[in-house]
Amino acid sequence: MKVRRSSRQSATIPTASMADIAFLLIIFFMVISGVEVDRTRVELPMAKNREEAEKGAAVVVLSKAADVDDLVYKFSDGREASRTVSGPEDIYLEASRLIYDDPGRQFIIKADGSVPYERVDELLDKLRQGGVVKVILLTAQWTEAGR
Amino acid sequence: MKVSGRRVDPEIPTASMADIAFLLIIFFMVTAVFSATKGLEFKLPKEEARSDASEEAVFIKVRADSSVMIDCKPIQPEEIPAYLQPKLERWPDKPVILYTEPAAPYQAMIDVYDVLGSSERLFGFEVKNLSVPTQSEVREYTELFGVNPFESQCAR
Numbered sequence: 273m274k275v276r277r278s279s280r281q282s283a284t285i286p287t288a289s290m291a292d293i294a295f296l297l298i299i300f301f302m303v304i305s306g307v308e309v310d311r312t313r314v315e316l317p318m319a320k321n322r323e324e325a326e327k328g329a330a331v332v333v334l335s336k337a338a339d340v341d342d343l344v345y346k347f348s349d350g351r352e353a354s355r356t357v358s359g360p361e362d363i364y365l366e367a368s369r370l371i372y373d374d375p376g377r378q379f380i381i382k383a384d385g386s387v388p389y390e391r392v393d394e395l396l397d398k399l400r401q402g403g404v405v406k407v408i409l410l411t412a413q414w415t416e417a418g419r
Numbered sequence: 420m421k422v423s424g425r426r427v428d429p430e431i432p433t434a435s436m437a438d439i440a441f442l443l444i445i446f447f448m449v450t451a452v453f454s455a456t457k458g459l460e461f462k463l464p465k466e467e468a469r470s471d472a473s474e475e476a477v478f479i480k481v482r483a484d485s486s487v488m489i490d491c492k493p494i495q496p497e498e499i500p501a502y503l504q505p506k507l508e509r510w511p512d513k514p515v516i517l518y519t520e521p522a523a524p525y526q527a528m529i530d531v532y533d534v535l536g537s538s539e540r541l542f543g544f545e546v547k548n549l550s551v552p553t554q555s556e557v558r559e560y561t562e563l564f565g566v567n568p569f570e571s572q573c574a575r
Contacts, residue, residue, distance in 0.1 A: 388523070
């Protein structure tokens with residue numbers, strides 16, 4: 273018996289839904305990723321109680337330099353990317369300027385957990401002299417297993 | 420004259436759409452930063468408002484070796500709320516001074532500050548009157564008393 277060959281169909285992979293999935297992923301990444309003003313790697317101190325900083329808070333970074341013994345100070349007004357400053361005196365000037373425009377401005381201190389407290393204290397002192405009242409000490413989430 | 424032609428189904432080519440979309444995904448994955456903006460709230464005193472250290476205050480000292488003393492007695496940070504609870508329940512505004520030696524690691528100060536912050540959640544009382552003297556305040560007190568009152572507190 274002769275079987276009649278059915279009409280030939282071209283093999284295609286349906287790709288229409290691929291774009292839907294891809295755009296969903298794009299929206300996901302756009303929503304969860306914020307604009308970070310400072311990307312300095314810092315071993316933050318760990319704490320159990322953590323509160324969310326206000327949006328647009330100014331950032332003061334105190335990190336250990338890889339090649340030198342001294343610490344590196346950075347400052348961001350919360351809008352522009354952080355830049356290296358020479359020390360606490362510069363931070364005092366920047367803080368005073370920001371507080372003059374917005375007395376309620378919050379400042380985030382992003383400091384390495386292993387730096388001597390006197391260096392953080394010095395920063396807190398300069399911020400207080402600049403009129404800053406609201407400060408967030410940036411911390412990592414404390415866990416039993418450590419970092 | 421009759422022209423015969425094959426009928427073509429109308430369709431929008433979408434194959435390249437996925438390519439563009441995946442390129443955008445890669446871009447966002449590479450540039451995305453999961454912003455870490457959580458920490459411990461810290462209120463700095465105003466420059467003109469300066470409170471005197473009271474004799475009645477509870478004095479917590481973080482030493483350079485990360486050990487902690489409360490009213491000159493050694494204590495573990497997690498035991499601090501239990502020590503403070505009876506005192507602050509009697510006098511909720513009782514001042515608590517947290518003094519950290521300059522050479523102590525920042526993490527050691529955060530450990531104590533974190534415990535004080537969790538006292539309301541874990542023990543039901545709040546440390547309302549917490550004072551963390553900064554270096555300039557310590558200098559002022561030192562000029563006033565002739566010695567650093569926070570360093571000499573437990574030497575008496």
